[in-house]
Structure formats: structure tokens, C-alpha cells
Amino acid sequence: xxxxxxxxxxxxxxxxxxxxxVLIENKNYxxxxxxxxxxxxxxxxxxRGFKKVKEKIEDDSFKNNSDLVKTVAMTLIxxxxxASGPLYGTAFLNISKIIPDSDFDIDSFIKxxxxxxxxxxxxxxxxxxxxxxxxxxxxxxxxxxxSKVKGLSLERALEECKKAAEEGMKATIPLLATKGRASxxxxxxxxxxxxxxxxxxxxxxxxxxxxxxxxx
Amino acid sequence: xxxxxxxxxxxxxxxxxxxxxEQMKQGDVEILAVGGTxxxxxxxxxxxxxxxxxxxxxxxxxxxxxxxxxxxxxxxMIIDRFDEDIKKKIILADAPIVEGAVFATVEASVGEKLSxxxxxxxxxxxxxxxx
Numbered sequence: 001x002x003x004x005x006x007x008x009x010x011x012x013x014x015x016x017x018x019x020x021x022v023l024i025e026n027k028n029y030x031x032x033x034x035x036x037x038x039x040x041x042x043x044x045x046x047x048r049g050f051k052k053v054k055e056k057i058e059d060d061s062f063k064n065n066s067d068l069v070k071t072v073a074m075t076l077i078x079x080x081x082x083a084s085g086p087l088y089g090t091a092f093l094n095i096s097k098i099i100p101d102s103d104f105d106i107d108s109f110i111k112x113x114x115x116x117x118x119x120x121x122x123x124x125x126x127x128x129x130x131x132x133x134x135x136x137x138x139x140x141x142x143x144x145x146x147s148k149v150k151g152l153s154l155e156r157a158l159e160e161c162k163k164a165a166e167e168g169m170k171a172t173i174p175l176l177a178t179k180g181r182a183s184x185x186x187x188x189x190x191x192x193x194x195x196x197x198x199x200x201x202x203x204x205x206x207x208x209x210x211x212x213x214x215x216x
Numbered sequence: 217x218x219x220x221x222x223x224x225x226x227x228x229x230x231x232x233x234x235x236x237x238e239q240m241k242q243g244d245v246e247i248l249a250v251g252g253t254x255x256x257x258x259x260x261x262x263x264x265x266x267x268x269x270x271x272x273x274x275x276x277x278x279x280x281x282x283x284x285x286x287x288x289x290x291x292x293m294i295i296d297r298f299d300e301d302i303k304k305k306i307i308l309a310d311a312p313i314v315e316g317a318v319f320a321t322v323e324a325s326v327g328e329k330l331s332x333x334x335x336x337x338x339x340x341x342x343x344x345x346x347x
Contacts, residue, residue: 047260077293081259083286086293123289180285 003154004103005215009062015210016057016072020050022202033195037182041082042195049080049088059187070096084196087120087133094119106148106157113141124179131177131189133196139168140204155215162208169193169201218324218333221248223282223291225259227252229313233281237317242325246273247317262290269294277330278330279337281316292299299334305330311337328344 023030023046030043053075062068069092077089094115100108117137120126128138143164147157170193177189180196220237224230230251237247248268253259272278282288288308295306307330309316316337323333336342 039258041259078261078263079254081253081257081261081286083289085286086262086289090293123292 001105002105004105005154005211006100006102007065007100007104007211007214008212009065009068011210011214012065013057013062013209016050017054018067018210019203019206020054022048022206023050023199024099026202027197030195030199033193033198036192037177037185038195039082039181042084042113042199045080045082046199049076049085052079056135064099064101066096069099082122084133084199087124087196088118090123091116104153106144109158109161110141110144110148112145113137116126124187127177129175131172131175131194131197132179133194133200135172135175135194136168136197136200136204138205140165142175147185155212158208158211162205163199165204169197217243217245217273217327218276218320218330219248219274220324221265221272221278221280222247222249222251222313223260223265223280223287224249224251224313225283225287227256227309229283233314233317236314236332237321240318240322240325242322243327244320245324247321248272260286260290260296263265265290266294266297269298274302274305275309279316279320279324279330279333280306280308280311281311281320282308283313285303307334309334309337312343315342 027043027047030046031040034040034042053072056071057068057074073092073096076092077085095112098111098115117134120134124132126132126134128134140161143160144157149159150175152160159192172194173192174190176187177183177185182189222230222233224233230249234247234249250261250264250268252261254261280291282291291308295303298306319337319342320333323336
């Protein structure tokens with residue numbers, strides 16, 4: 001029997017509120033990263049989108065996890081304003097279609113990761129190594145798969161996922177951007193950490209930390 | 217007659233491109249333009265793009281001209297929301313926004329069909345500047 005944790009929509013709501021707080025806190029940091037290689041709006045856009053998410057979900061109750069995640073997705077799509085809107089929006093919309101209603105095991109997290117990657121790739125047409133959010137997300141999902149093969153505990157698997165996300169984010173520094181606004185900079189895009197990879201890491205970090213605190 | 221939708225990160229670019237294209241109108245081509253975020257800042261507003269696409273005459277098809285990243289992604293995401301028979305009549309052209317809109321307007325206004333307009337504005341001649 002594989003290990004399971006119970007995650008209800010009240011918990012997921014807390015997670016999204018924490019994600020919003022972290023992104024709002026990191027608004028200037030993300031914008032500075034984006035100023036180096038893009039159009040200096042990633043932090044502003046993410047903070048705007050998640051501020052709205054927070055307003056929208058805080059005082060509402062949702063009939064299930066899917067309903068809540070779908071609300072988050074639609075809010076991001078309509079309020080972010082930059083490319084991260086449709087990308088994160090589609091990612092969460094895909095999650096809303098498959099998210100379990102209460103019990104999560106390692107396979108649920110792998111499935112969630114896979115549907116996120118699929119949604120982002122369909123829209124953004126990017127591969128790993130192109131200095132995008134996928135450079136954080138793909139290794140994070142791979143770490144979950146590897147943890148499953150190794151038979152690690154769910155807690156360890158989530159820790160590995162976070163670690164791989166962080167390494168993936170940092171590994172974007174030397175990369176040449178070939179997608180998104182940074183690609184217009186060509187060689188000058190090297191030497192900077194990708195803002196999208198950074199916001200993806202911040203989101204994964206909150207999710208993992210919150211889930212682990214729930215398990216203790 | 218084919219309709220034209222212009223989507224830019226900037227409200228002014230969208231409106232200006234529409235104005236420029238309309239000068240070339242020989243007939244009754246419908247041209248809609250959306251630009252900027254809900255707050256009027258640089259960016260794109262998927263809700264505005266969706267309502268323009270819903271509203272525009274799609275009978276003979278729609279050519280969409282878009283500028284950068286999120287405009288392109290939002291369009292692709294929104295086209296996906298329409299039914300299959302309508303979806304195939306909305307084409308995001310691989311063409312520069314200003315030149316593409318002007319050329320498409322000329323061709324649409326003389327009654328050229330969707331696929332012909334797309335192939336002509338996607339040709340390198342559209343951006344040729346050197347004689």
C-alpha cells in the first residue's frame with residue numbers, strides 16, 4: 001500500500017494564500033531578475049495575479065479541490081497580464097482536471113507534475129534547457145519519479161522534488177534563452193537566473209513545505 | 217469577407233495599427249483591435265481578446281495579428297475555447313503585426329479568401345524594405 005496524505009480544499013486554500021504572500025513578498029526580486037533579461041514585469045504581474053487569487057478565494061468555500069484550483073487558474077489567466085498568466089493559468093487549469101479530492105499519493109503528485117509540464121509545453125512550445133519555468137518544473141517532476149522508483153517515503157520524495165526544483169532554477173543562470181522575451185537578448189541572456197524558473201521554484205517550495213508540515 | 221483582429225501589448229499600437237490598416241480598406245472589412253491590460257498598462261487582457269473574438273464576424277474567417285509572447289499565447293489559448301468548426305476559421309498569422317494588418321486588410325477588402333490571405337501575408341515580401 002502506498003503512502004497517502006489527506007489534502008482538503010481548506011488546506012489547498014491555505015497553500016494558495018501562502019503562495020500569494022511569497023510572490024507578493026518577492027515582487028521586487030522577480031522584477032529585478034526580469035529587468036536583467038526581459039521586460040521587468042514578472043514580479044509585478046505575478047503579484048497582481050496572486051493578490052487577486054487571494055481576494056477571490058479567501059472568503060469563499062469550495063465544493064471540492066478541483067473547483068478551487070479552477071478558480072485560481074481562471075483568475076490568473078484573466079489578471080496576470082504577461083505570458084506567465086496563460087502559462088500558469090493553463091498549468092493550474094490542467095491540475096484542476098485531475099486533482100484528487102482528498103487522498104494524495106506519490107502517483108497523484110507525479111500526475112499533477114506531468115499535466116503541468118504538458119500544459120506549459122503546449123502553449124509555450126519550450127523544452128528543458130531553454131531558460132524557462134520548465135527548467136525548474138521538469139527536474140522537480142523527474143525527482144518525484146526517481147523517488148518512487150527508489151521507494152522513498154512521500155516526505156523524502158517531496159523534499160527531493162523541492163531540491164531538484166532549486167537546482168534547476170539555479171542551473172538557468174548560464175543558459176542561453178531561446179524562448180520568451182529574453183531570447184531577443186541572445187548571448188546577453190547568459191549569466192542571469194530566469195525569473196519564470198524562479199517563480200516556479202517559489203511556488204513548488206511553498207507547496208512542498210506546506211505539505212510536509214501537514215505530515216508532521 | 218475575412219475579418220481582422222489585431223492584438224498588441226500596447227493599446228496605442230493596437231489602435232494605431234487598426235487606424236493605419238483602415239486607410240487601405242476598399243470594402244467593408246471588420247477590423248477589431250485589442251491592446252494593453254485591463255488597467256491600460258503594457259500587456260494583454262485575455263478577457264478582452266475573448267470578447268473581441270466572440271463578437272467579430274467569423275463567417276468567412278478571421279486573421280489574427282499579434283505582437284509578442286503573451287499576446288500569442290493568449291490567442292492560442294482562447295482559440296482553443298471555440299468549437300472545432302469555428303476554430304479552424306481563426307488563423308493566427310505568422311506575420312509582423314503592422315505590415316500583416318495592412319496587407320490583410322487590402323486583400324480581405326477585395327474579397328480574397330482566408331487561406332490565400334494567410335499565405336500572402338506570411339510571405340517575406342510583406343516585410344521587404346530594401347528595394
